[in-house]
Amino acid sequence: MRRTASGLMRVCAAGLFFALAIPFSLTACARPFEVDRERADDVIPVGTASVNPLRTDKEFQAAMSGYPVIRDAFSNAVNVPGLYGAYGLAAAKDGYVLARSDGFTPQGLALSEEFVFISAYDHDRQLNSVIFILDLDGRFIKTISLDNKAHVGGIGYDSERGVLWVGDRREGRAVISAVEQEVIDSYDIESKQPVEYGLSFYIDSLPATSSLSFSEDVLWAGNFSNEAEESQLPLFSLEFADVAEGDDVTLTRAGDSNHVRITKSGEIHITADVAFRTPKEVQGIAWDGEYLYLAQSFGTKDSKLSRYEPVLDGEDATFGKGRSIALPPYLEQVAVAENDEANYVIPLFESAQPTYRKKVDAFVDRVVALTRDAFEDASADDREAPQLTEIPVTVVDGD
Numbered sequence: 001m002r003r004t005a006s007g008l009m010r011v012c013a014a015g016l017f018f019a020l021a022i023p024f025s026l027t028a029c030a031r032p033f034e035v036d037r038e039r040a041d042d043v044i045p046v047g048t049a050s051v052n053p054l055r056t057d058k059e060f061q062a063a064m065s066g067y068p069v070i071r072d073a074f075s076n077a078v079n080v081p082g083l084y085g086a087y088g089l090a091a092a093k094d095g096y097v098l099a100r101s102d103g104f105t106p107q108g109l110a111l112s113e114e115f116v117f118i119s120a121y122d123h124d125r126q127l128n129s130v131i132f133i134l135d136l137d138g139r140f141i142k143t144i145s146l147d148n149k150a151h152v153g154g155i156g157y158d159s160e161r162g163v164l165w166v167g168d169r170r171e172g173r174a175v176i177s178a179v180e181q182e183v184i185d186s187y188d189i190e191s192k193q194p195v196e197y198g199l200s201f202y203i204d205s206l207p208a209t210s211s212l213s214f215s216e217d218v219l220w221a222g223n224f225s226n227e228a229e230e231s232q233l234p235l236f237s238l239e240f241a242d243v244a245e246g247d248d249v250t251l252t253r254a255g256d257s258n259h260v261r262i263t264k265s266g267e268i269h270i271t272a273d274v275a276f277r278t279p280k281e282v283q284g285i286a287w288d289g290e291y292l293y294l295a296q297s298f299g300t301k302d303s304k305l306s307r308y309e310p311v312l313d314g315e316d317a318t319f320g321k322g323r324s325i326a327l328p329p330y331l332e333q334v335a336v337a338e339n340d341e342a343n344y345v346i347p348l349f350e351s352a353q354p355t356y357r358k359k360v361d362a363f364v365d366r367v368v369a370l371t372r373d374a375f376e377d378a379s380a381d382d383r384e385a386p387q388l389t390e391i392p393v394t395v396v397d398g399d
Helices: 057-063 181-186 372-378
Strands: 009-012 017-020 077-079 086-092 095-101 104-111 115-122 130-135 140-145 155-158 163-170 173-180 199-203 211-215 218-222 232-240 251-254 260-262 268-270 274-277 282-287 292-296 303-313 316-327 331-338 343-349 366-368 388-391
Touching: 086 130, 086 140, 104 163, 104 343, 115 155, 163 181, 163 199, 163 211, 173 181, 173 218, 199 232, 218 282, 274 316, 282 343, 292 331, 303 331, 303 343, 316 372, 343 366, 343 372
Parallel strands: 104 155, 104 331, 155 211, 199 268, 211 282, 282 331
Antiparallel strands: 009 017, 077 366, 086 095, 104 115, 115 130, 130 140, 155 163, 163 173, 173 199, 211 218, 218 232, 232 251, 232 274, 260 268, 274 388, 282 292, 292 303, 303 316, 316 388, 331 343
């Protein structure tokens, strides 16, 4: 396969090296975009995904002219996989078969010490949702198939224990599921079987998990809503059994016993330790230990990436001092990273997917890392950014 990513730079995501390679730009009035077949991957082997970008570096920079913070960081990115096609699992009479889709839509982003994880769903809903895995230079490693067609709007990685958390949905209920790294390492999509989860929590505090992040033994989750009064950010503290080196990770529970219940069938249901009110249209969340980042987008209008600081007043906690920046449309998840040189915030867009790139001129075919300094220089105090205040933890209807 041929890639046109250039000038990759090592970025450390919480101690993890992440190499990146190029991004994009969008407007509400799109010119027709025609795929350059000479730039497409020559062959997409069965079970893999394309890795080439849709545009050259020069074309990408031109498309990002309206978003200089993305344009100026174009050399620090990795290409979004699957833009020319990717394989996944389709249900068949006696199980699953490998099938190709040109419509996988990127949704979630997470980083480990070795890998970049990008979740995606099949826009035509024919194939199960997947997680693409790249190495830190953007080379394709493998595709992991999930066991359903969930939106997989958020994923998060626990580097200490080697667990990938996946926002899922089953029987109309919000679920957060864990996949251990050793399972990821041994998985082969050509087995024609979905990956096995190590543990799943039914989230009684949310109707869906459309955004997710993991940091410091806390899962941050959220659900997308067009109404601010329905938008919230619950936090779930996790506890793990102590294990010897080399043993399996044992996930014991979430929070204290008041936040956990187990049904007769063995399903584990959890409610949040605490929750905060958020603005509407939140697609992604990330916490770097100092700042909280929220990604907001809906339709072809500009997206918004905001940063909040925690504010303590006695026992009351809020997130305030919001700073925001306008980004191209169709922003999804955001991740954070750091190395010896800088801290980074890394947005993921779904705009390069065939359906959406017809609607915008400046689509993003790469995942670009912005330095915190670049974000601060390009952003401004946002008087419209509401404080994220604590609200009562909710429990959705269900068994």
